[in-house]
Structures are given as C-alpha cells and as structure tokens.
Amino acid sequence: MKIDFTKNSDGLVPAIIQDAQTKNVLMLGYMNQEAFDKTIETNKVTFYSRTKNRLWTKGEESGNFLNLVGIKNDCDNDTLLVTVNPMGPTCHTGSATCWQEENLSSFGFLTKLESIIKDRKNNPENKDSYVASLFRKGINKVAQKVGEEAVEVVIEAKDDNDDLFLDESADLLFHYLILLQAKGFTLADIEEVLKKRH
Structure with a gap:
C-alpha cells in the first residue's frame, strides 16, 4: 500500500x-x-x-x-x-461515536420502515393504518398474514412473472417486519443470530 x-x-x-x-x-x-x-x-x-x-x-x-x-x-x-x-465506546465522552450517535446496524429503507411499523404498534388507535389494524387484531392474525404471504411467494417462485414474485416477496418481508415488532424484535436481532451461525 x-x-x-x-x-x-x-x-x-x-x-x-x-x-x-x-x-x-x-x-x-x-x-x-x-x-x-x-x-x-x-x-x-x-x-x-x-x-x-x-x-x-x-x-x-x-x-x-x-x-x-x-x-x-x-x-x-x-x-x-x-x-x-x-472494544467499547469510541469517543472519550463515552459515546459510541465522536458524533454522539449510537453505533447500530442500519438496513437503509428497511430501518426506516421498521421505525414506522414500531410507531403504528405504539399508536394502534390510528384507524386509517393497515399496520395498526393488524396489531389490534393480535399476534395470531399477524402470524397468519406472514404464512399467507409466504405461500404466495412460493407460488410465484414457480411461475415466470418476476414482477409478481418481487411484489409477493415485498409483501412477505413487510409482514415479517410487522411480526418481528409484534414479538418485540427487530432485524438487528435476526442479524445477530445470523452472525453467530456464520
């Protein structure tokens, strides 16, 4: 070098x-x-x-x-x-960074989407929100939606329509993010499991 x-x-x-x-x-x-x-x-x-x-x-x-x-x-x-x-905080002030920010994984738009889903979970009275309505229906309904979307992904994977496959994949990921929040977890928790397996 x-x-x-x-x-x-x-x-x-x-x-x-x-x-x-x-x-x-x-x-x-x-x-x-x-x-x-x-x-x-x-x-x-x-x-x-x-x-x-x-x-x-x-x-x-x-x-x-x-x-x-x-x-x-x-x-x-x-x-x-x-x-x-x-190995611990980086800044002499005790902060994780010298810009006083947390040193957390970010998944780009998915992190923003997680934040919106968390807000809907914490404010389920929002009558116009599809996500809030799922949280109001409870964990069984949220889990059921993940199962339905997973089946639709499998069906579309066997066909040749890439647009439908991607649409259903997005639906599955979206509902999975809702399920994670319903269980009190985030993508960062899944990342940690995958890191340990790796």
Whole structure:
C-alpha cells in the first residue's frame, strides 16, 4: 500500500475509523508512518496525537481498543479508511461515536420502515393504518398474514412473472417486519443470530 505521508508538512494523513460490522463512522484521527506501522504490527489502531505530540494507541488508558480489521487508502493515497471492531465506546465522552450517535446496524429503507411499523404498534388507535389494524387484531392474525404471504411467494417462485414474485416477496418481508415488532424484535436481532451461525 502506497500512502503519501509527504503531502502535508507534518507528515500526517487523515484516518477515518469505520465499524467493520455496522459500517458507521466512529471517529477521525491522524496517522504518520510510525503510527501506521504500529497499527499493522499490533492490530490495534494507533494514531499520532497532535495534542500529545506522540503516538497514541486508542484504548491505551480506557481499554476501549479499536481492533484492526482492514485499511484502504483513497484514490490520492493521502486518506485512510480503517475498518475496526471497537472494544467499547469510541469517543472519550463515552459515546459510541465522536458524533454522539449510537453505533447500530442500519438496513437503509428497511430501518426506516421498521421505525414506522414500531410507531403504528405504539399508536394502534390510528384507524386509517393497515399496520395498526393488524396489531389490534393480535399476534395470531399477524402470524397468519406472514404464512399467507409466504405461500404466495412460493407460488410465484414457480411461475415466470418476476414482477409478481418481487411484489409477493415485498409483501412477505413487510409482514415479517410487522411480526418481528409484534414479538418485540427487530432485524438487528435476526442479524445477530445470523452472525453467530456464520
């Protein structure tokens, strides 16, 4: 890996720290050649601290190390993307990230959809909501809908109409998200089970 430590007069390059699992950005630090070499040697992320004016291994005092998973450099060879498995909070304030955000898995639009479903569960009095009406009918009705949608996916899988197959697959996933919420779980819980199996 060619890293251009000479672009800045201080010999430092930015190192963006990203959780290898959640893909969330945790912090930004700076590395010189010596910090980079120590990171590779120890598998624990080490920076050059501009305030301490020395090498600094994240977690050397707190125990909240950033265990190295991988490093990539950008197209100009002057910025690093460092993927890690964090051992505890990353920020010195105790927050999971230096932007005071939780370090949770996000599944894009599915996470947004989960949030809407959770709101419908918590506010079932919404008479115009299909999801709220399912929650009002109880777990048996929700589970029944998942079963019906699963059968429809199987039927469409045997035919050649891709649009119908995708529509029924979306219906199945949608109703499964409702069932997860009805049981008090989320996609993140399923992700954890799959990680353990992997």
